[in-house]
Amino acid sequence: MDELALIFDAQRGDVNAFNTLVLAYQSRVYNVAYRLLGDAHAADDATQEAFIAAFRNLAQFRGGSFVAWLLRIATNACLDELRRTKRRSTISTDELGEDADESALVLTSDPDEGPENVAMQRALSQAIQDCLDGLPDVFRIVAILGDLEGYDYQEIASIARISLGTVKSRLSRARGRLRDCLQGAGELLPARYRLSEQEDRTQTTG
DSSP, rough: HHHHHHHHHHTTTTTHHHHHHHHHHHHHHHHHHHHOOOHHHHHHHHHHHHHHHHHTTTGGGOOOOOOHHHHHHHHHHHHHHHTTTTTOOOOOOOSSSSOOOSOOOOSSTTTTTTTGGHHHHHHHHHHHHHHHHHHHHHHHHIIIIISSOOHHHHHHHHHHHHHHHHHHHHHHHHHHHHHHGGGGGGGGOOOGGGHHHHHHHHHHOO
């Protein structure tokens, strides 16, 4: 796919070119929307709204990462929806204090796990979504982009329009809170998600 050529044609009014871009990126936009909103129908609506807004504002795209531009529009649409449904969280001053452990909490299922663990993986996925839903919006966005979608710090900064330092701080805090929340999932967690007794003592005494 020649992305630049498609964008250029779409900016000139070629609907087919834009539809090709939609097909290329709709699953990525939907995944982020679903994780942010926690509801399939709301995610569908936000995804559609994001692409409509992108088409209307294509002239404003001046280069750089097109998917980052799309996801910026999508996350804004999701935040608007959260505000409308009064689900927006707030952050207290102490939640923006020192960073938690910087090690990433990988939130994907283990590819080596067999089909007999499908039910467990679904339960884990729901536990992850429940924990994500409990995060303030600004933490949830960076956790989804970084640990679920695999974007690096610079890409997250571009999508969320925040500094690299803010990305690192928020992602660290989000990971710490997710890790604490997911410990309640107990045996649902693959071994790599669980704190060992030594790590537990270290965190407790530290």
